[in-house]
Amino acid sequence: MTTAPGGYVSAWKDDEVLALGEVADKFVAAELTGKRDRWEAQRYVDRDVWRRAGEIGLLCCSIPEEYGGGGGTFAHDLIVFESQARAGDTAWGNGVHSGIVAHYILAYGTEDQRRRWLPRLASGEMIAAVAMTEPGAGSDLKNIRTRAVRDGGEYVIDGVKTFISNGHTADLIVVVAKTDAGAGAKGVSLLVVETEGCPGFVRGRILDKVGQHGADTSELFFEGVRVPAGNLLGGAEGQGFAQLMTQLAQERLVIAVSAVAGMEAAVAITLDYVKQRQAFGQALFDFQNTKFTLAECATTAHVARVFLDSCVERHLGGGLDATTAAMAKWWLTEQQVTVVDRCLQLHGGYGYMREYLIARMYADARVQKIYGGSNEIMKDLVARSLR
Numbered sequence: 141m142t143t144a145p146g147g148y149v150s151a152w153k154d155d156e157v158l159a160l161g162e163v164a165d166k167f168v169a170a171e172l173t174g175k176r177d178r179w180e181a182q183r184y185v186d187r188d189v190w191r192r193a194g195e196i197g198l199l200c201c202s203i204p205e206e207y208g209g210g211g212g213t214f215a216h217d218l219i220v221f222e223s224q225a226r227a228g229d230t231a232w233g234n235g236v237h238s239g240i241v242a243h244y245i246l247a248y249g250t251e252d253q254r255r256r257w258l259p260r261l262a263s264g265e266m267i268a269a270v271a272m273t274e275p276g277a278g279s280d281l282k283n284i285r286t287r288a289v290r291d292g293g294e295y296v297i298d299g300v301k302t303f304i305s306n307g308h309t310a311d312l313i314v315v316v317a318k319t320d321a322g323a324g325a326k327g328v329s330l331l332v333v334e335t336e337g338c339p340g341f342v343r344g345r346i347l348d349k350v351g352q353h354g355a356d357t358s359e360l361f362f363e364g365v366r367v368p369a370g371n372l373l374g375g376a377e378g379q380g381f382a383q384l385m386t387q388l389a390q391e392r393l394v395i396a397v398s399a400v401a402g403m404e405a406a407v408a409i410t411l412d413y414v415k416q417r418q419a420f421g422q423a424l425f426d427f428q429n430t431k432f433t434l435a436e437c438a439t440t441a442h443v444a445r446v447f448l449d450s451c452v453e454r455h456l457g458g459g460l461d462a463t464t465a466a467m468a469k470w471w472l473t474e475q476q477v478t479v480v481d482r483c484l485q486l487h488g489g490y491g492y493m494r495e496y497l498i499a500r501m502y503a504d505a506r507v508q509k510i511y512g513g514s515n516e517i518m519k520d521l522v523a524r525s526l527r
């Protein structure tokens with residue numbers, strides 16, 4: 141499914157990446173979109189889906205083989221995320237699992253931590269989450285209230301987290317906490333909590349969202365949760381904020397990939413619809429307004445794709461800076477929401493019916509402008525670079 145003119149193919153998609161994308165397409169169709177109503181009804185994806193994804197190599201694709209991963213580049217993860225977004229699925233939280241948490245552990249974990257956790261993430265035995273947001277702290281992570289106090293050979297964690305992707309099913313959670321309440325950003329640390337049989341760890345409700353109904357987004361409570369001091373990522377307290385900022389560029393790239401794939405899919409399914417739908421004795425596509433709208437949307441999607449591809453290539457080469465990642469996150473998600481809205485309009489009343497994919501895509505896209513750092517914060521980050 142593509143709307144790219146002239147047979148354009150992203151330069152980062154070599155034959156191996158494209159082959160993995162075909163595997164991902166089949167998996168998404170069978171396990172995700174093929175069971176969409178079930179996942180939306182229960183508001184999370186079954187654990188068996190994760191295990192099957194691990195068995196065929198769709199988890200932790202860019203984690204080295206010595207830690208159980210696929211041994212590829214981040215392009216291999218991105219093609220899996222793109223396949224999911226192109227199909228209009230938002231239920232499966234692999235972007236957080238493989239794109240974010242696995243890389244926290246790879247980048248900052250000790251050798252023991254890597255060998256202990258990464259193979260289980262790659263196999264789907266464990267599902268991962270990262271707990272940043274709190275009821276009173278979203279984009280402003282310096283002001284989180286969750287505390288982790290050292291007590292001998294353990295840390296005791298107390299706090300509340302919300303909007304946590306994979307929260308209901310996660311076995312391993314990277315918790316953002318204050319280890320020094322008076323040190324601002326320098327008092328933030330990352331601690332890993334294994335949830336099985338963990339006293340004091342309580343899962344709250346799966347949240348009722350405007351869209352992304354199949355996605356596991358939950359509240360989490362930490363009430364005197366004790367974890368070994370060895371579960372601190374980075375080996376020293378106070379490194380968490382810098383660790384988060386370093387990894388956020390990659391998180392925002394994951395969001396950008398899903399935004400572009402979503403745009404392209406919206407244009408493609410709308411094109412199919414308007415060629416089949418008749419009004420006043422002719423196909424909707426034959427009306428000038430329809431042609432012009434789709435021409436504008438297809439152009440926006442292609443410009444977005446070329447910008448995204450530049451960001452991906454820079455990231456694969458180690459050169460994607462935080463400012464450009466912020467540009468990609470805010471601009472591409474803004475375009476996604478606009479393009480999907482215009483495509484929905486061309487569906488008429490059917491576009492407002494959830495039995496049509498465009499309606500679900502419309503509701504699902506809106507949060508893209510909020511999570512991963514709100515678009516207002518992204519623009520502020522860009523503006524700081526202009527001084």
